[in-house]
Amino acid sequence: MTDSAEARAMIEVENLTKLYGRRAAVHDVTFTVGKGEIVGLLGPNGAGKTTIMRILACFMPATSGVARVAGLDVFQESDQVRRRIGYMPENNPLYHDMRVREYLKFRARLKGLSIQESRARVDEVTERCGLAEVSSQVIGNLSKGYRQRVGLADALVHQPQLIILDEPTIGLDPHQIRAVRQLILELGKDHTILLSSHILPEVEMTCQRVVILHNGRVLAADSTQNLQQRLSGASQVLTEIAAPPDELEACFKQNQDIEYHDISPTDSGYCRCTIVPRTGLDLRPAIFELVQTHGWRLRELTLSRHSLEDVFVHVTRPDRDEEES
């Protein structure tokens, strides 16, 4: 690894494997996260997301492989690494008998801040996470949305370089999800963030890069746009044209660029067509021209982009394993 790459990378994971008994929860995982990035770990339940995060947060060691945070080995220099990480575990465990401010102060002091520093930082994070009006309430009496914010405030109270969030929006209502997502995006401006989720729109909206995991292996690691593009080579066109189905059929068959088409007649003489191009071509101009030359009527023409969800379902579908083996 060169010096410049080391300076840029916040997380380096190389050939990481974690065995529980004989079952591998994480198998030979390699990925890096650069400074200032927001990266999502995506995968179905049991894919190994939490295990990777626990290893990075120094809660438990890997069976083999190397994991470094800010160039420090998570096992050898665990104490130093923990000072640089803000970690919010799955389900956001908190001490329910403590008051919000008391809890944040306790955590800040535990993470090595002095009394003055902790006071200033706690003020700052309560403000930032919108906890000011509940700061003297007992955590056990707070709503789930507020508790989630307490967890986030705890994760960033010591100004860590890296924030690790395990399923930060699980169990929240849509309003709360939006608020937490907004907060994460804001935090991304001056922190590196690694978050996990199995909710795809979540990752699509907040992360610049995604690492897709399945059965403890990395299936894909790329920017969200690239992942979409990789599949949009087969992006299909949906259109509704008022024309005799057999004429349409003939036209589509003639066109060399069309790999596959499907025509189904709908109401008032319109046919709904799904057209898949042979290459990454955008078929819309060609279809429009076809309609114009024949003098047909057109009422819909859309390019259906593959969402990350399609990518996710595509790469993690169960029969993939059988194909490989």
Add this chain to the structure above:
Amino acid sequence: MHNYLILLRRELGCYFLSLTGYVIIAGALILLGLGFAVMLLAYNGDTIDVPLTELFYGTMFFWLIVLVATPVITMRLFAMERATGTFETLMTAPVGDGQVVLAKFTAAFLFYLVMWLPLASCLRLVHHYTATGLEFDWWPVVSTYLGILLIGSLYIAIGCLASALTRSQIIAAMTSFAVGVSLFLLSFLRFSVGQRSGFAAQVATYTSMFDHMEDFVRGVVDTRHIVFYLTLTGICLFLTLKVVESRRWR
């Protein structure tokens, strides 16, 4: 050291800022009160030539309090953190495993000592109404408290270990209660083998906690007893530390 004090403060807060701590103290006070009443009845106007502390010890409420209260005090230490998941937040903060174990032990131990404070006032009260003109003999009280402290440290350490082994508070309490009672019952082994000479008899006498405490309430401080409790406490805490560390090599 810095982290140890912060953790200790948090653990003590757990006992004294919530109802649990006061419920435990109230329960212990009821038993203590019963012991006190029995002790008063024993006096009943007669002159008895034994220290007050020995009289109290004779009521057996001492053992009842130690055996029942220590599992209740210690059961939540690790088990609750594991059950709620806060163990993960705690251990991913920059704290040492040893600091966590020591802070939890110290907090439970200090709470245990606070629980025993009313005994001193009971003894003082009895003395106030009986021994007119006599100097109050503090020495047996001090040695009794030394015994309470030593036996307590062992039982709290056993409770720590039991709590670290499981995520269920009930199982933690049952385990430490069972171990505690077994240790106590070992004392009675002396009555069956103690008369004989030989190694078994020596071991039985050495491990008889019943006899140890009898010495302490009489004002006898035997260093063998002190060593016995300190080593066992140390071993239990060491094992607790290993259990807490075990997540690293499991």
